[in-house]
Amino acid sequence: MYSFSSSVSAIPLYNKNGCSSSITTFKKLSFTTCCSYKLKKLSLSINNPCYNNNNINIMSKCLKSIATFPLLIHTLLCFLLFPQPLLSHDISGFVRLPARPTIITPHQLSESEPQQVHISLVGRDKMRVSWITEGKHTKSVVEYGTKSGEYSKKATGKHTSYQYFFYNSGRIHNAVIGPLEPSTTYFYRCGGSGPEFSFKTPPPKLPIEFVIVGDLGQTEWTASTLKHVDSSDYDVFLLPGDLSYADTQQPLWDSFGRLVQPYASKRPWMVTEGNHEMEIFPIIYPHGFKAYNARWAMPFQESGSTSNLYYSFEVASTHVIMLGSYTDFDAQSEQYTWLQNDLANIDRSKTPWVIVLLHAPWYNTNEAHQGEGESMRKVMEDLLYQARVDLVFAGHVHAYERFTRIYDNKADSCGPIYVTVGDGGNREGLALNFKSPPSPLSLYREPSFGHGRLKIVDETRAYWSWHRNNDTDAVIADGVWIESLSRSKACSGRPDQKVVHEEL
Template sequence: MSQNLIVLKTAQKYLIIILLFLEIVPKLQAQTITRGPYLQQLSNSGVIVHWRTNVATESVVKVYQSDSTQVTSVADSQLTTEHVVQISNLKPDTPYHYSVGTTAQTLASGKDFYFITGPPTGSARPINIWAMGDFGDESTKIYMETQKGIKDSYLKNRPAFTDLWLWLGDNAYCCGTQAQYQKQVFDFYGSSIFGNTSFSAVPGNHEYFASPTGRVDRKIPYFDIISVPTKGEMGGISSNEKAYYSYDYGNVHIIALDSDGYDDGKYRVYDEKSKQYQWLKKDLAANNAMWTIVMFHHPPYTKRSHDSDAEPELQYIREHLVPLFDQYKVDLVLTGHSHIYERSYLMKNHKGHSMSFNKDIHVVQDVNGRYDADAGSRPFINKNEGTIYCVVGSAGRLDWNGSHEVHPSSIYSNISIGGSLFLTVNGNRLDGRWICADNVERDHFSVFKNVNKRENFHVEYGSKVHLTSSWKGSHVWSNGNTKDSEIDYQALRAETVIVKDSLGFLEDDFVITVTPQPIISTDITESEVCPGQSVKASFNLQHTDFNKWNYVLELSDANGSFDTPTVLAKLNQNTVQFTLPDNLAEGPNYRVRVRPDADFFEEHPSQSFRFNKPAKGGFVGEKNIPFDTLVTLNLRFTGTAPYTYKLSNMPESVTESSDVSIKINPNQAATYVLESLSNACGNGKIDADNAKVSILAPLSVEDDNNMVFSIFPNPVSSDLMIENKTGKTIKTQLSLLDLSGKKVLNKTLMIEKREIISLEGIPAGNYILKLKTPSLKVSKKITKI
């Protein structure tokens, strides 16, 4: 093979590699998210994460706890641009962060991407819902400004976490195409909302404009965007249709209906032959949640944008669906379609023309529901029947048909500015706030169930009664508590405890009657007690059952006070033998009491008794005392006086004093021993280490006038000077003895002129210094200070 051919083939090989590299690298670099990620079907155990990429990739979602510990990772190796990943087996009511991407690359993560799993079914913890319809329209400036203002007002007013975002149809104009959803919804709201807020949606008529046959076959982009619980996996009856579904979230049951599409190509939701209508009846009948919210697009009651008197489909919904809502006591119906905000009375049984609406017949509670300080602004109280209808169709679009006629069922209606509805369900309370594009709240309402209750309690005196108000909100208790929704009340007398809300619309009454106050009395037989002595105590009960309580025997302080009692024993019968602890201070005013595990008994402790401490003692001071013509022996006693004691060679004595000094005149060495000690507790304890003292024999005469050495200073604190007065070097043996004769220092010195002897480390006291030379012995008493 020629050299040129080899070079050509090699070049071809590298060219192929380069071309492959140039083809692969852009694809790797081009992996970007073009939609999302966004959340669907948030439950108390999981969530579905959607996102779209510009090229087909595998799908990986990683979930983390708040401390960044990875909880789970779910991967799907199938290459796709439309990623849908189900996350399961999470804990309820728990915050998580997440990221999405591929096994090789994270495409989205950070502060926007989190969720909190739903509460357990039936939980009463607060649930925050954001509801809106008829948004996603950029065809006019006013629509775009309205949508932006509502987004901004949401971001300013959003709660710590929004559980659900409800879309009420006509979500992307004009026709619900993928491009319109992308630009006017997903790009517009962005990851700061979509990354952490799960939405549930219903289609409007504009969703179906995406296809000429959309209403019949339901093959429109909207259904490719959403994932909904069609199998009853979050509660509710299985619908097996993405167009309509239901689920439970805490104590709320949400039903989503398709009011524009056709079942079997011919039946709308209001047709009683439709599968959707039949499913709705079954779902409502099976529902046991405290709150029921139904959402769909077309309102049964509306004026000034669409007109429910003039449009047949709105009339049919009113005639066929409203009776179901009345029968099953639906609490709230949310719709759009009319580009206006309208809120109705709590109402029922109205199916006809608006002119037939009669407040006396159709309004369940004739209040405005605003629940504020304005006169007559009462909430809806003890809602048991009737429904509130809210049209929330001005979250982008804002249209007026020229009519000034407000539907007579409306408590509040506004066509001049757009807004969205913030809902909070907190136990048996539901609040709605309509916040507008200018960040002003223009309507609010509150609904309560099962409030204003009256309860009777007949309890034993002093027992704790747990009282819980029947609502969430402000509380003013008759005992002065203005902070808590529930209190523990100790029943010490018959009375009615009342709790009200701060505006006086709500009131619970708790009627409490009590038995007579229980009494407990304690007795002992002794008036004086010593350590180790067994003492018997007994107690008696009145107005209560012995077996109801646990008991302890308590000891007062020396002054008879039980402010800080000492527990001596636990009791399971009404008599007990006990001994007092040795470490008690002596005193004449001790008492005992038997105390139950309650603080409301009338208590009668025992009579006072005296606690005596056994005698202890010994000599204090030096154990070896230098001989003197007058010597003092010092004794110290503890325990209860008087003390009886005897020293050897002395008669027995009695003293009240704890410190005793005895003067003696020795004439020779002697030893004194404390032979006995006693008091009221019998024979005392003599300290063995201090049981005797010795008086030393007189010392030999010291040579203070020798002409050889000068010894100074005396007393000495640290350094002792020995000065040689002869002018010649003298070899000297030095010894320092304590008064017992023990050498504490011993050394040989060659003293020329002056020698310094360090006494550092030698205890203070009296010592004998001895100096010995070949021709001289010197003995001198030295005091170390």
């Protein structure tokens, strides 16, 4: 595997905010169209931030002639011919502050030593353990038990690997362990040796607490957010896209895995993709998500999905749906059909809470990324409304914003509450500018880093709180009690019997 030299890590790469919007303003295709990044790290600039889910990815038009160029040649040409400005902006005039350097988390263990260990839920009583080794003779085995140092059970899994240009990944191991008892601490080790890890399984019934934060990256801000998250107990970590901000630089995936291992190895991390996971290169890697799908396997098959980019799971009377903003979502798509079936099969008498996560927000009053989730909203919003989804969480916009219950751009007491939590700490910085005057539908908005917590108390009540990063403390800046729509008498009738108020 590649290691990062100091000369490379000292000049990190930052992408252009609102790249897809900026692309649409060019009069004609040029090299600038292909170079959506400032060269602050030796990197290929063509990947997911240039994808706009309202428009086609026009990258392929300018790359066919250079698709086989080495990474360095293409990046240097971009830099020399079309240097980028110090501050990036989109067509709305939004200006993002200079970015924060990426922190590289090194690997200093032996080749056979497990690294980047993380766990994820599989069904109601199993857990997937994922890790990477650099050696070629390590086994995909997890030993586990309820006492430290005593591993009474063992599960054997499989391993995979992938290549991205000149980068070759290590062995990516996945093993599913279980059945497991709820609310129980298990101790485990990977590959038959190495350090011991532990995790606690979620409870079998309410209450349950989720941590929700998007657009993490790997900066000092990220480290602060994760430290604040870890300061209080929780059951499941939910991430609505934009994990490592590797942006084709595969060693950054490894660095991210090592950064989050202390947290992701002891609580299940359930993630969905963002634009920074795409890593598309026309002709060579036209479908994208190569690293994401290999490294972050989610339980899509268990929920009837055909893609790791969207899936659902149930835990403690809560149905969680992870949608894909950057794969097909039109009414004829597999994702749309899957979502229809998934929502139809929820028994709200047994599962009173339904929450949805996706990356590009459907409602947004920030100047950044305006309208990028609109086409998906128009197609899928009716499905969520008819199913009485309680909350929809998104990332992408690097700020916090909470809306009232909404349906079709109007306040609606039977619609979901929409929350943007793209404030995990990524290197691009905060989206500081909100539209003025504020919409009456937007109840709280703030451009600060932090994380959210959803504590579902019982079948009727949940408490949502947003915790601002404030030096050494995570300050509760916003909080609200929420009633489940499945228990609301006003919303128990036909979906078209809605209460309409203000327009967005």
